[in-house]
Amino acid sequence: MIMKLFFQYICSQPLVSVDMKFGLLLFSLLFSSLAYGQETIRGMVCDETDSAGVMGVVVDCTADSVLVARVVTDGKGKFAVTADGRKTTLIKFTHVGYAPYFLSLPVQKKQDIDLGVIYLKPADTALGEVTVVANANRIDRTLVIPSKQDVRVSEDFYGLLLTMNLRNMKVDVLNKKVTVGGKRPLWKINGIPKDESEIATVRPQNVERIEYSDLPSAREADRGYGGVVNIILKKQDNGVMIAANAMTAFTTGYVNGGVQALYHKDKNDFYVTYSTSYRGYRKWTKDENSLFISPVDTIVRNATGVESRFGYISQNINLGFMRAIDARTAFSITLRNPLYYQHNIPKSILQNGVNRETNSSYRGYTPAVDVFFGKTFSNNDRLELNVVGTYSLKGKSLYTTTDVLNGQNTGTYTMPADTKRRSLIWEAFYSHNFGQMRLMVGVQNTMGKSTNTYYNPSVSRDELSENNTYAYTQLSGALGKLQYSLGTGLKYNNMDNGQRREYWRNQSQLTLSYSPSKNLFLRYYGVYYPTMPSLFALTSVVQRIDDLQLLTGNPTLRSTQNFYNSMLVSYSRNKFNSDLQVTYRYADRPIFMHIDYDNGQQLFVQRYINGIYGSQLNLNYSASLKEIFGFMNVSGECGYSYFRSKAETLAHTLGNFYWSMTVQLYYKQFTLSAYMMQPRKVLDNEIISRDEKVSRITLAWKKQNLTLTAAVFNPFTPQGSNYIDQSLSKYNPGKSKVAIHDNGNMFTLGFSWNFSFGNKGNSSRRSLNNTDSGNSILRANP
Structure with missing residues (x-):
């Protein structure tokens, strides 16, 4: 319009020559053509x-195989680039640690184009080492991509976790248990919360990356998690996938x-x-x-322990349905069926000749x-809702101790x-x-009611109800290379x-x-929680x-205040x-x-009380070196x-000191690994405990x-697993040792196998995990 008015004005002037008018006409047509062809392309990467803006993404615009423009995204992930709208433009987005993203724009009639949000996916190509990719050491998590060698030397998913040597994570390969900072982690597969039993079928070669955090956010803090392990699998196939392991x-x-x-x-x-x-x-045995x-x-x-029976069986059956309603909306429903049975018959001989059986x-x-x-909304805001209902069918607990001397029953306590x-x-x-x-921001609520019936010394019913509400908020961000996160929450607990x-x-x-550099990462974490x-x-x-002895609770208990740095x-x-x-x-008034x-009953009474304080100072160093001489990995820790x-x-x-070490040797389809650890002793108020020493040698063969x-x-350790406790109690000092001799020199065979077919597809994702962990029944430990 401006050029049209300008041309009309020039032609209307009588003092302007015909040649000048013709020249100005050509200039206006050329300028109009150039102005029409230029377009400004904007967007955000x-x-x-997690929908966080990615800084430093290179945006290349190519027309007719010629690079015509290049810009880099700013600190918020935003960019603006000028290109020729008269030609088809190919835009390429690249950043270290992310898969390249390509976008083709046809000839445009508009001058400005807003592409909205472009999402980059962390690279799924195996790196030569297990290390964080660029931008991976974030305030909330670390992105870890297993290398080909990590997958190759891992017999199963637990072995992969052990090989990757993730920060503050302990892996018990024998019992298939994982802890982060001494607590259970929140497990996810493709963002969907899972029970630990559900990750047993994950195969290392199907893992694209792991999003790991050893620091629970304000969202997970009230659930008692020590961290988050989100396993991102490679794309699912349309069709059937079957996996099995034993x-x-x-x-x-x-x-x-x-x-x-x-x-x-x-x-x-x-x-x-x-x-x-x-x-x-x-x-x-237990001595x-x-x-x-x-x-x-x-x-x-x-008491001298006699070889006894000890056993349990845990079974989990889960049925689920998930639907990705659209690219930003997901729905899922899961029916969980955990069944558990434990039966122990410990036997011992007391110093006075009494045979005791429990x-x-x-x-x-x-x-x-x-x-x-x-x-997920168009502005990348995210809403998640989760409802879980549980109903425990009648759980049965039995604890009976019988003392026999010279064939005569001298006492039964049930x-x-x-x-x-x-x-x-x-x-x-x-x-x-x-x-x-x-x-x-979020709100969590748990309402539960437990009914316990005790049958000795008389029938009594104990009903306990709770209403636990927790509202929280957390703000995370970055100021240059400094990342920060501040979270707080208000907790209301009503128990009756x-x-x-x-x-x-x-x-x-x-x-x-x-x-401060690509090789160095510094972090401080402090939390207060009740x-x-x-x-x-x-x-x-x-x-x-x-x-x-008698066993009871304590209705006058107070909450504990905990400080962790x-x-x-x-x-x-x-x-x-x-x-x-x-x-x-540091714990103030620990339970x-x-x-x-x-004195009235002339018996010793076990009951819960509030102590005065408890504290723990820990210094830990861990290291790993991969692909030594092309056939060996070594990792370990000491503290x-x-x-x-x-x-x-x-x-x-x-x-006390503690340490552990893992060595892996690999050749073609074979991997030989050895693991040893010396556990630390832990002082928990009046009890010193030491977990089992563990050693393991494994030979694995993989093909497809x-x-x-x-x-x-x-x-x-031919005596098998040994657990040692020492009581520092004023009224009941002593030591005990539990030994599982069956675990000494225990030889095992195992396999894992999967089969799938079909076309590539995507699965819906979720990130909440609410389960009922309430335990109300008072039981003794054998």
Whole structure:
């Protein structure tokens, strides 16, 4: 329009010559053509996994195979580039650690184009080492891509986790258990929360990457998780996928196994999973040497363990349906069916010749229905809703101790009980991104009711109800190389077992991280959180354990205030990775099981009390070196822990070292690995405990979708697994040792296999995981 008016004005002037008019006409036509052809292309580049803007993405515009423009995204991931609208333009987005993204634009009639948000996906090509990719050391997680060698040397998914040496993660390959910072992690597969039993069928070669955090956010903090492990799998096929794995020992009762069947069709997933863990040990022993000190007497109680039966079977059957309604909306429903049965018959001979046998068993079944809805809006805000309902069918607990001397029954002490529990759990979560900042807000609520029936010394019913509400918010962002995250939440807990208790508590956390170079990463993490008394710890029911002891709860318990701080220095270069970490934890009024003497009943009483304080200082260094000489990986850790505690008038301290090491040798389809660890001792108020020493040698053979393994557990500890406890109690000092001799030199064989066919497709994603972890029944440990 401007050029049209300008041309009309020139032609209307009488003093302008015809030649000049013609020249101005050509100039205006040329300028008009150039102006019409120029277009400004704008947009924003974000990470597909969390919608955070990605800085430093190279945006190349090509026309007729010629590069015509290049820009780089700013700190918020935004860009603007000028290109020729008269030609088809190919735009390429590239960034280290992300898969390239291509976009073709046809000839445009408009001058300006807004592409909206372009999502980049972290690269799925295997790197030469297990190290974080660019931008991966984020404030909330670390992105880890397994290398070909990591997949090659790992016999199963637990082996892969052990090989990757993830920060603060402990992997128990024998029992198929994983902890992060001493707590259970929140498991996810493609963002969908899973039980730990459901990850057993994940094969290392199907893992695209792992999004890992050893720091729970404000969202996970109230659920008791130590971190988050999100396993991103390679794209599913339209069709059927079947996976199975099993490991068994031929000399003792030991089986781990699982089967998964999944049918994927376009936007829908139907799946069923089954997993089991079985133990049937026959050489379980417990030796005890203890004193029972009353104001008037000291009783010596020494017990020599006799080889006994110890076993359990855990089974999980899950049925699920997921639907990706559209690219931004997902719905899922899952029916979970966990079944558990445990039966122990420990036997011992007391120092006075009495033969003691304890029959302890528990069975339970707690089905649950889990419904989820998630939606990402056009501005990249995210809404997630989750509702879970559980109903525990009658759980049965039995604990009977029988003493026999010279064939005569000298005492029987029984603690039978039944339990029922039902709960409703819901959560609403919303996140909003603005600039380089991300704001999360949410509300979690758990309503539960437990009914316990105790049958000795008389029939009594104990009803406990709870209403736990937690509202939280968390702000994360970056200022240059400095990343920050600040979260806080208000917790309301209402518990009633005939006596109503209300708790209002705050829990807050701060995380700061800084990367002065691509090889160095620094992080500070501090958190304050309360620990509420458990339902069973608040009961007033009293039960008789044996001839000397009673067991009860404590309705007057107070909440514990916890303070935790950690400093991390992480260094990576080529195939070398290392972490140096210092942590300090302090608990004010910690809750623990205490024993004292009741003068009225002239018996010793085990009950929960609040101590005065407990603290732990820990120094840990871990390192790994990959592909040494092209056929070896080495990783390990060492550390020192110092504990302090005080309960009533007695103070205790403990300091000790611990270490672990893994060596892997690989050649073609074969991998030989060895693992050894020296566990640390832990002081928990009045109890010093040490977990089992573990050693393992494994030979694995892989070909395509089949893996075969042979392993020897504890070849250097023929006595098997040993667990040692020491009591520092004023009234009941002593030591105990539990040994599972079946685990010594235990030889196992295992396999894993999967089969799939069809066309590529995508699965819907979710990120909530709400389960009922309430435990209300008071039980003794054999």
